[in-house]
Amino acid sequence: MSEMFDVQRWRPAPFLPERETRxxxxxxxxxxxxxxxxxxxxxxxxxxxxxxxWTGQLxxxxxxxxxxxxxxxxxxxxxxxxxxxxxxxxxAEARALEPAKAYDLIRPWLGDVSDLEDLPVPxxxxxxxxxxxxxxxxxxxxxxxxxxxxxxxxxxxxxIKDIRRAGTLVRWLGIGVFLLIAAAASAxxxxxxxxxxxxxxxxxxxxxxxxxxDGFIARLFQVRFAQMAxxxxxxxxxxxxxxxxxxxxxxxxxxxxxALPLAWSDLLAAVPCPLLAALVAAVAAQLTAAGFxxxxx
Amino acid sequence: MTLESDAPAASYPRxxxxxxxxxxxxxxxxxxxxxxxxRFDDVSMRYGRGPxxxxxxxxxxxxxxxHFVTGPSGAGKSSLLxxxxxxxxxxxxxxxxxxxxxxxxxxxxxxxxxRRIGVVFQDLxxxxxxxxxxxxxxxxxIAGRNPADYRNDVAELLTWVGLGQRMHAMPATLAGGERQxxxxxxxxxxxxxxxxxxxPTGNVDHDMAVRIFRLFVELNRLGTTVLIAxxxxxxxxxxGRPVLLLENGxxxxxPAQGPLA
Numbered sequence: 001m002s003e004m005f006d007v008q009r010w011r012p013a014p015f016l017p018e019r020e021t022r023x024x025x026x027x028x029x030x031x032x033x034x035x036x037x038x039x040x041x042x043x044x045x046x047x048x049x050x051x052x053x054w055t056g057q058l059x060x061x062x063x064x065x066x067x068x069x070x071x072x073x074x075x076x077x078x079x080x081x082x083x084x085x086x087x088x089x090x091x092a093e094a095r096a097l098e099p100a101k102a103y104d105l106i107r108p109w110l111g112d113v114s115d116l117e118d119l120p121v122p123x124x125x126x127x128x129x130x131x132x133x134x135x136x137x138x139x140x141x142x143x144x145x146x147x148x149x150x151x152x153x154x155x156x157x158x159x160i161k162d163i164r165r166a167g168t169l170v171r172w173l174g175i176g177v178f179l180l181i182a183a184a185a186s187a188x189x190x191x192x193x194x195x196x197x198x199x200x201x202x203x204x205x206x207x208x209x210x211x212x213x214d215g216f217i218a219r220l221f222q223v224r225f226a227q228m229a230x231x232x233x234x235x236x237x238x239x240x241x242x243x244x245x246x247x248x249x250x251x252x253x254x255x256x257x258x259a260l261p262l263a264w265s266d267l268l269a270a271v272p273c274p275l276l277a278a279l280v281a282a283v284a285a286q287l288t289a290a291g292f293x294x295x296x297x
Numbered sequence: 298m299t300l301e302s303d304a305p306a307a308s309y310p311r312x313x314x315x316x317x318x319x320x321x322x323x324x325x326x327x328x329x330x331x332x333x334x335x336r337f338d339d340v341s342m343r344y345g346r347g348p349x350x351x352x353x354x355x356x357x358x359x360x361x362x363x364h365f366v367t368g369p370s371g372a373g374k375s376s377l378l379x380x381x382x383x384x385x386x387x388x389x390x391x392x393x394x395x396x397x398x399x400x401x402x403x404x405x406x407x408x409x410x411x412r413r414i415g416v417v418f419q420d421l422x423x424x425x426x427x428x429x430x431x432x433x434x435x436x437x438x439i440a441g442r443n444p445a446d447y448r449n450d451v452a453e454l455l456t457w458v459g460l461g462q463r464m465h466a467m468p469a470t471l472a473g474g475e476r477q478x479x480x481x482x483x484x485x486x487x488x489x490x491x492x493x494x495x496x497p498t499g500n501v502d503h504d505m506a507v508r509i510f511r512l513f514v515e516l517n518r519l520g521t522t523v524l525i526a527x528x529x530x531x532x533x534x535x536x537g538r539p540v541l542l543l544e545n546g547x548x549x550x551x552p553a554q555g556p557l558a
Contacts (some may be wrong), residue, residue, distance in 0.1 A: 211412030
């Protein structure tokens with residue numbers, strides 16, 4: 001009997017080879033796809049938050065353009081409009097903007113004109129609405145008309161519609177890209193499972209002919225590929241979390257940019273990735289192995 | 298004179314098969330199975346849409362019988378064994394194993410039937426990632442046996458087939474004869490009800506061939522039905538066992554050594 005082989009200490013080896021040469025490249029591909037999927041998921045969450053933020057900001061505000069009548073000065077008309085609006089239900093605050101602010105708003109359109117003060121620039125009143133029960137544009141107009149103030153109310157409804165449309169588009173685009181990447185990852189895992197089974201056909205045949213149950217053989221591959229995909233998913237998710245954290249830190253208090261505000265909580269999107277990757281691999285392996293074994297006599 | 302009486306008892310150690318058998322509380326195969334172990338009724342077989350490789354075979358193997366199947370290359374010996382170890386299906390006819398009609402056996406029953414069949418494949422099909430010991434123990438593991446109950450028996454069997462010093466070796470490092478002996482050890486380790494061997498002595502020397510044959514004979518004495526496909530006419534002639542002669546996929550004229558069961 002072999003001196004190097006201690007029968008009493010023998011432990012059964014795994015039925016499947018523990019590592020194969022192709023495993024490295026497969027893990028890399030799955031990890032990259034998981035990384036992209038996690039980043040996309042974070043991007044979708046951040047884009048959704050950005051769209052909600054833009055809409056919220058616009059719906060919470062209105063701008064009133066006041067035109068003085070008769071001998072009334074523009075400043076007096078603006079002050080009177082602000083006072084009239086302050087009393088309307090659904091208005092949190094109404095404030096006449098200083099003329100300098102109005103000039104700043106139109107300066108980009110007219111250039112550096114020195115005598116802006118000579119132009120009949122209308123005065124603006126900034127209205128902050130009650131977010132719970134915001135006053136409508138019609139209520140604001142009625143309040144101004146009742147005080148005989150010539151003014152136009154802009155409740156940003158045109159912009160809100162566009163921004164909502166853009167936000168919805170960004171959200172669905174992100175979800176679409178995420179689903180595509182997730183589907184690609186699933187297809188790669190399924191393909192790898194089939195290739196793995198084909199490469200180990202000898203193992204499947206020997207186990208099959210030695211009396212192993214079909215479910216037992218399928219489970220061997222299921223566990224094997226679920227572990228591999230879970231590991232790859234962990235690598236991809238960790239890399240995505242590191243990149244996400246980097247973007248969050250680089251973006252300061254507003255995340256990556258004000259347009260795509262990444263929050264720390266968004267990094268949690270990467271947490272389920274290893275589990276999902278393992279689950280996809282397990283299902284793909286189960287279906288592939290079952291079909292493969294079913295073809296055997 | 299047959300190989301059984303030909304082999305001097307002092308030259309070869311006694312087969313270890315008798316040891317686990319004596320411990321096994323299960324009754325011998327012969328007493329368990331009343332009907333034929335294998336029965337072919339008008340069986341034909343083909344691969345895909347090709348021509349028949351086996352045509353209208355009719356024979357049966359009684360429990361505890363020992364047969365050779367021989368014939369020229371391409372006669373259908375391996376295909377015949379495949380039908381018995383359930384690696385192929387007949388294109389026509391009825392195959393019965395242990396009294397069960399295989400055409401109507403539920404898929405869930407087949408693994409249990411396969412565990413009752415030991416096979417020495419012509420191309421051996423060893424698992425390269427498993428050691429010699431793990432390869433030999435494979436059928437016992439699949440049967441769900443406790444390693445503590447069989448590891449000594451596996452070691453004893455491997456020693457008996459001359460692989461005692463190679464238990465840790467991987468199949469790729471074994472010589473051709475060693476691989477063949479390992480395949481034989483794996484086929485018999487589970488003490489199958491029927492043993493099928495496809496050219497089991499093709500790569501071993503005469504002494505080892507005799508030793509392997511004695512192992513088969515000992516298994517047979519304990520009730521295992523044995524069917525060996527071989528070209529080795531010397532082995533057949535000296536064994537004195539009945540022969541199934543295959544020619545072009547049909548059962549040909551029977552040689553004189555003995556009748557079929």
